[in-house]
Structures are given as structure tokens and as C-alpha cells.
Amino acid sequence: MDVPVATPEDEHYGPTEQQLLVERGFDGPRVIMVGIDGSPTSMHAASYACGTARRQRCRLVVVFVVPAASFVAAMSGVAAEAREKACQELAADLRTEVRLIADEYRVPTTFVTRRGDPYLELRQAADRVRADLVVVGVSAQAGHRFVGSIATRLVRLGRWPVVVVP
Template identity: 55%
Template sequence: MQFELGTDGPKVIVVGVDGSDTSMRAGAYAAGLARRQRARLVVVFVTGAPAASRLVAEAAGAVEQAINESIEDMRRQVHEGALHTGVQVEFVPTRGDPYNELIRIATELRADAVVVGASRRFGHRFVGSLAVRLVKSGRWPVTVVP
């Protein structure tokens, strides 16, 4: 049996962002929630790990450079958003499957809440989006921002 840690409201909020409109709205929502609750906000940016064995050396280098540029661009956007909202933010770039990485990081940080944007992909209505999978995991309250 788990016990309550004795706090009112979330103290650690994890938000997943990928640069899409819905994920950026999720980030803004999570920042507002963190500000109101005086919670720690952790922004997780997951990029896919390219299958280097299938890429030729030149293409692998270009892909790696593009990934690094997208990480730095997102880091800049998160930093600017933190200055705008007055919230202290921890930016965590990682590579891999978004579901597995969000689960891993939220578990490690003992997150109280997870926030993600709603998927816009057609097939996710039938197969299951990241948000649906997180909700079904039943580990944290999950807020899905449209």
C-alpha cells in the first residue's frame, strides 16, 4: 500500500513537448499550473534515435546535426517561456520512444502529474496515442491539452 506524501497539489509536473502546436499548448498549460502550484516543472523533449546502421555516413552526420539543432531550438523556446512565466524549468532532452521516455523520467522524478498535447494523427484514434497510452498506464494524473 502506497501512502500520500502529505502535499496539496502537484509538486513535480512533467510535460512532454515535441514542437507541435498541441505540445506547445501543453507546455504553456503546464507552466501556468506549475506557477500557480509552486511546483517543479520538467519539460521533456524526446527525439527519435536514427537507425545509424541504415544511414550512410554523410546522411548520419546531417541527421545528427538536425537533431542537435532541434534540441537547441527547443531549449531556447523553453528558456524564453520560463522567463515569460516566471517559472523555474528543467529542460530534459532525450532520445527514444516518447512513451517509454516519459514513463521513465516521470517515474525517476516521482512526478505528481504528466501533461501532454493531444495527437493530431488520424490513426491514433484507433491505435492509441501517446496520451491514451499514458492515461492507461494509470501511474499519474494525465492532462491532455487539445
């Protein structure tokens, strides 16, 4: 296939080829945020977000939220301590896994741990880091079909594009 040759009477609009080369890296998102909780769907979401951040050459923010269960206050000291230790171990495991993937794919990544309501914490984190895209995994809990999942609530809020990964 022959490539058309520009003639002097051709009109050119928009940036030059040189300007495109400079600007091309900044057309997409600059910050992608993903919420994880250790579930298979959240880890799929993290993989998707990491791949997108690598292709878009942007920063990845991984947010792990430890849900503050209302029954923790009623737990005995031993049970509450065991739950806290399990959450710390899960956070450490996730942090290690995220660090390995970020190093392997050469994606600038920030790992954030928060405690509280996952929806509120993800919303606040996305605002704080000025996320251009929020990625979450689909909820596997049956009750969320009636009450609404975190993903559904983030989409309804409408502040950022939200990708829900199965």
C-alpha cells in the same frame, strides 16, 4: 452580506487559519512534467503546464524525446548526420524557448533531452522525477486512432494524472 461572527460555543474543525496559510502552497502538485516534440500541440501542452506550475508554485520538468527511428540505421552517413544535426538544433531551440518562458513566469524548470521511444522515455522520466501530473499534447497523426497515441498509453498506465491538451 454580513459575515457570521464566531461565538465561544462554536466548534472548530481542521486547521486554523494560520495553519492554512502555511499549508496552502503544498496542497497541489509539486512536480509537473510535460512532454514536447516541437509540434503545435506539444507547445500548447507546454504552455498549459507552465501556467499550471506557476499557479501551483511547483517545479516544471520539460522532456524532449528524440525518437529513435528504425530506418536511421539504413540511412547513409550523410542523411543520418543531417537528421542528427536537425534534432540537435530543434533541442537547442526548444531549450531556449523554455528557458525564456520559465524566466518570464518565474517557474523553476528543468529541461531534459532523451533519445528513444517517446512513450517509454516519458514514462521513465515521470517515474524518475516523481511527477504528480503529466501533460502531453494530443496526437495529430491519423494512425494513432487505431494503434493508440502516447497520451492514451500514459492514461491507460494509470500511474499519474495525465492532462491531454488539444
